[in-house]
Amino acid sequence: MTSQTEIGEKGTAAAETRRAARAASTGRAGDRVFAIATRGSGILVLVIMAAIAVFLIWKALPALRSDEANFVTSQEWSPDSTPARFGIAQLAFGTVISSFLALLMATPVAIAIALFISFYAPRRIAGGLSFVIDLLAAVPSIIYGLWGLQFFVTKMDDVAVFLNDNASWIPLFGGDSVGGRSILTASVVLAIMILPIISSISREVFQQVPQANIEAALALGATRWEVIRMAVLPFGRSGMVSAAMLGLGRALGETIAVAMVLSTASGITLHILKEGGNTFAANIANTFAEAGANGRGALIASGLVLFIITLIVNMAARAIVARRKEFV
Template identity: 60%
Template sequence: MMSETTPQHENPPPPDGIRTTGADAPGDLPRAPLAEARGTGRIGDKIFLGLSRGAGVTLLVIMAAIAGFLAIRASHALSANEGNFLTTFTWDANANPPVFGIAVLLFGTVVSSIIAMALAVPIAIAIALFITHYAPRRLSGPIAYVIDLLAAIPSIVYGLWGGLFLVPHLEGLYKWLDDYLGWTKIFAYHDGAARSLFTVGILLAIMILPIITSVSREVFRQVPRMHEEAALALGATRWEVIRMSVLPFGRSGVISASMLGLGRALGETMAVATVLSPSWDIVPSVLDAGGGTFAQNIASSFKEASGDMGKDALIASGLVLFVITLVVNGAARLVIARRKEYSGANA
């Protein structure tokens, strides 16, 4: 009787129209050719692939052209500069011979950007988490709309608001910081208008907040629902779900969003020029007037730059800002690449 039955270890034949890919895997669907899998088998796909590659190459060419222009014009000014470009505390590019340096500009740009990031990133992440995981739908929609609307406000409007409203209303905060943290010398306040790097940092934080919030919100929405449900099934609280599932998954996206915001903070011009009282001194307190930024100095000094030498000196400072931006974004990509395997998302 056993000889008349089909042995249990044998596989049944595959259905009609289904090809096998091997003796060990009957019934598997055939894999598409590599060219077809990449979307290059049709003429339309080939055209789209060519346009995409052309756009990428064009972008690299534009970046290289900008870098080359800045480097060539900056070399003319640096060769004639009688001061140390990195350590000189004056900017007199119109003199004969010219003497200028970026020490004050570098300090002001870095300090104001650090203040802006320290204020904006935690608040942006908190808002994004509230919109995606805490707020009801009828409330999360309007909040997200207002956040996106803030990103569309022009810089000069932020500058006017900062100069006419923010600066006069920061005196109380400055005095409070001086009373409790003035002993650190970093938050010492010696009266005067609140036109300092700290005010610039607050204004920049408000400006980059919608960018970081919007990108982080979209990243948090991509967290697989199964991850959150699995954590809830194990008895995790809402915060534990966010800490164990949402934040690790969205780490790469939050870093990318922060770098986008930092890029705007580094290159912001009109808003900074409106609220800052620049000087060519480095003061230990961020509440005292003083310092400057690369973008602010270029905007305020370009009209006064006489001849090619004055403009070339400003271009040299612009080259430094260009390099700083590239270094910051490169460092962010390295951080994302190192943490990609833990984030749950592709960088």
């Protein structure tokens, strides 16, 4: 005959089994809902990107059909003239060179700041410095533009003249009509704008380095710099590349600051001290209000090219990160 104790134990076991089954069922249902939500979010992003591309192509086609010049190689921008003649050669050149110069200037400084905060600075200083660096990312573009126009451009006049007088044998610093409202000035302003993005992401990556790797290097007698070189930088390489590409993406699409700092001038030149130049975003900001129907279509066509360039940059960054998965 089964005792009361055995019956009670069986009842308790059955209750535990039912509770576990309910928990497992709830967890599976939650997983399914989460999977559907994340998949839907990913699909929604692709749909939005496709919708943007379709809209840009739809609005740009009439202007492209009316263009009498070569859209890719022409430096002229007269979309509302008769006949319409416009091209993106100068805009593409100005956008790419200013953004890459900004990236070259900002990336080493941003990574150095991230390393200092993560491994060298005392905790109190590191916390305050991190806050200040992150705060720079919240400054609106118009503030950078006003600061660049009212203060920085005047300082860069003297810098441009000095570089042109003493280093004109370098093609970038040669030429005439040098001044503060140049590609170099716009690049410096862009570098300041993207610096907090690169620094913040790099700092987060460095803080994810396994402590065992650092301790192992220290146990072998490595100095602090050797620890960074052997344990930290290899681990964070893909993260640093991602941070730099995000900064480059902002630099490529920056509008107001560049439009305020850079004076508009026609023609492509490698002399970054020469006043004048143009970029996709600055050209759209400066001319959209006064453009006619065909001019707006031409500006949208240039925006489509900028959209494609940004996609290419991000795809290249993704490919670079994928090759470094072993360090993630």
